[in-house]
Amino acid sequence: MYMDLLKTIHSEVKYNFYFQKTPTVRVHCPNAVGSEHYPMYHTDCSLGHPPEEINVWLSLTKNKNSGFFIMPLEDSVGYIEKYGHDELFKLATNDKVGFNQDCHNLSREVDSSLDHIYLFNSLRIHSGMQRQDDTRVSMDIRINPVDNFVHGYIGSGTQKAEFWPGGHFGYHEKSIEELIWEF
DSSP states (O other), rough: HHHHHHHHHHEEEESOOOBBBSSSEEEEEEOOOTTTGOOBBOOOOGTTOOOEEEEEEEEEEEEEEOOOOEHHHHHHHHHHHHHHHHHHHHHHHHOTTHHHHHHHOOOEEOOTTTTEEEEEEEEEEEEEEOOOOSSSEEEEEEEEEOOOOOOTEEEEESEEEESSSSSSBBSSSOOOHHHHHHH
């Protein structure tokens, strides 16, 4: 199923890409332990992901509200230029009233329809919200266009994720087109 989804993404974007070997599946339950840290508006780059990376997000449950918000790229870049990635992460973690509320006011909630897949730049500020009434299950996959790929990229942060084909936290050993041609 994962390979079929990746092939569909490939047919839509029309470029070769490296992809996250194992997709991230998130389960957000109402009033779950740890959900008090939401909102935490951040960029994937602030968490150590490469700037060339694209986040693919889709809901696996149909919810009245997705609870997933994304800021326009122009506003996101403005915040990055003003604060930088390290300060942006500190604000996201520690300033729930000011910074996170400002980001929320500039962001839009994405549709949680099961037929929508969202692709967004790793520089876009985004956040999930604490669930109140229902459980949302979503999946995100990171892809990185082969033509823009920076070999040997190691992310910042405590895990020092290795973003290269076959890297410990990174991408599958082969690009999507390499796998398609094998079958």
